[in-house]
Amino acid sequence: MENLKLLLQLYIRPAAAMSDIMDRGSWAFAAMSVLVIAIVFFATVNEKLHDAYRIPTLGEYYQPNYDSTGVDSPTAEAEYKQSYENYQTAMASRQKIPIVGDAFFKFFSLDPGAFYQPLLAISIFFVPLLILLVSVFSQSGTFRIALTRDYAALATCSLMSWAAAHLPFEAVGAALYTSAASPEIYLGIWIASSLLFGVFMIFALRTVLGANYGVAAVTVGIGWIAFTIAMYVFRYVSPWMLSPFLLFWVVIYFGGFLGGEVRGFGNAFRQRQNFKRFLHNATVNPKDADAHIQLGLIYQQRRQDSKAFEHFSKALEIDPEEIDGNFQLGRIARENNELQKALDHFAIVVEQDDKYSLNEIWREIGATYLNANMYNEAADALEKFVDRRPVDPEGLYYFGRVLKAQGKSDRAREMFEQAIDSVNSSPSYREREIRKWKRLAEKEI
Template identity: 35%
Template sequence: MNWFRPLLMMFYAPARGMSEVRERSPLAISLLLALLAQTAYAFFTQWQFLDPLLAVRGPSIFFLILFQSVIPLLFIAVIFVPTLALLANVFERRASFGLVIQQEYASLASIVFYAWAAANIIAIPLVRLARATGFEAEFFVQFQKSLAAAVNQGSILPSVARSFADPRVQSLTFAALIILPLFAFWTVLGVREVFKLSAGRSLLVVIVSGILMFIIGPMILPLFNMVAFSPFLLIMLFILLRGYFGEVTRGHRARASFRQNLEAATLNPADASAHYNLGLIHQQRGELDEAQKRFERAIEIDADEVDAHYQLGRIAREQGRLPDAINHFNEVVARDQTHAQHEIWREIGATYLAAGQFEDAHDSLERFLEHRNMDPQGLYLMGRALAGLGRQREAADAMQACIEAVKTAPAYKYRTEKRWLNEAQQFLRSQA
């Protein structure tokens, strides 16, 4: 079963498992797997309290636990996943929040649901071990002492302490303390996989998202309880949101299908474009090493694949391999001096600028701005080149032109170009 393979991989190769989930696991399967794992964990940890109820209420208790297991998944789907996407996008600045949700919600939610399933599965033997060693019993004793001390200090109300004194509440608390660190671990890996953030930033995104979920959660818990325990409301909610989630999952399936078709096309030894397009997918996701391999393979098949040289140059510049970048850009210029609407010269200028060759950077950027004189990035880079040449007044003029170009840009373009406005303003402040 394809959905079971990535789940197993998450225990011995979690990064690869996350990648498999992102590429191939449908959101519905991920949700079902998380629900089953959550239900199994709930039965295992709460069976001592459910056994008496089973004699009274019969098999209906199973449906009660099933509906209770829906509540954490609703929190994850409605609060946690969008918050992860929002905070990750703050660091990465990939696009607007709405576009990121549209593009990545299905992948991110699938990964988070798999993380929840894996955490529930691995927590079962851990709880069993805690009970066998007496760790759980010791936890309950210390928990009671902490509650009593908090009441004596006036930190919590006696009524709150009495509610936590309920053995079932204590058992649920212990179960949550076991599962949450495991869930956080796999979620951090998932955020890294989807957004290509550093480990530190991924951890920060997960921690802040978790804190926000615990703050917002109590406010909307009554609504979730009402929905979870009402099959009619669940059906209504499904009908209302079916179109939106259908669109999100349809886009995810389309991208997965497109990639599979491209991978199949790479079997044709004469098809350079398939390797190039796969390289673009990897490059967009930040998988630069894999993208580089695809672009290089495209060039092996067709030495005149200008686009592949162009992207290899960009990757080399991003990785700090500046001579390699210039070599690839020279291959592009030798074949097409107007490639990518003259952006080849902007890339060459940026590379020379990174190398500290300000005169060469100035000449290349000048050629670019002859044709794209309102390009904010080009103007910003020209300002940097002029500053490197000691022409401070002209550098300030270029930065001011960059700011004006962004401010007068259409709304859709302003969001993507705002970075250069901020950079130019920061440069001008540093020169003041």
């Protein structure tokens, strides 16, 4: 029942629902939901579309009986000619998918008997491809590490998304099945369910992998190719999928590896859920501010800023001097342009540790003063940061802006050039993460 609530929650609060699915969702429930919904969806919507737009074959019209007629007999020749004419007539009079025509079938299948394909395509092709693309675009870690860490969570969210996206349209398709609805209506249902699935997946990528909206949208757009790849793979592999002989050798040669990988995915997912459950239980202790800090960081990583703010604030209610909570709330206040509030939080941090977070506290203070146009104070803070972190491109960029505002153009240019050099000399896994500061510095020169 809880998993059903999570599925329905996607329609109302998709971002929060994805986070809850990560914490309490069941892959088995998600997979079963996809299978059940796909059976009905394919038997109604896909069947109507298949009947309306399928491409006929000559074999449907020409089925010679060589027992009663010879291959070269006039009767056989006339039968073939008539069958071919009927086939040509059917091809000329058949309906085609609007705009794209038969090119649609190069990328997608409407086979009503392929109800099992969404589950397999998402699990085997779609989810790994999304993780690979986000790893490339965002450099969130190596693909192998990201796959082990995030596969089960993203697979569960993806399957839930597919089920939620197709459930209402499945109901519409079933209701229209006995009516004389035009194929265009069923095509609209098919497209709408696919688009809704794409929207849900954007939220899934933001929550599970921490991608921003742009990266998530591009990743989902490219990720559709996984379903096309799956279609061609299943077309050639499906006759062998139920072969006992083939399955035997797959288990013999790959059983240990596959079993280990599946256990690894499952263990990572369970550990993540258990850790979150432990933290929530720890918040029952009215004196445990650290549990709220850890939950806030988790929600922050999932881009659920309101929940992160809530837990950081609760941590400060327990301990107003909590250093991590003050730092995070100070950053949030600066992003919201609440500059004095940000400085108040940062002051508490500096009083306890003026080298907090590898001296990033001074970069945050300097950036806050910069936003307030208090250039002398910003220069003092950022100069201290740059002295301690001379290759941090973000700090160099901020310091360059302060110097430029103070009229110190030569030194400002030096800071911008150092910021650019810092990005250029960074390892590849870091370069994509910090190249934003290179672009901004180049604009200032």
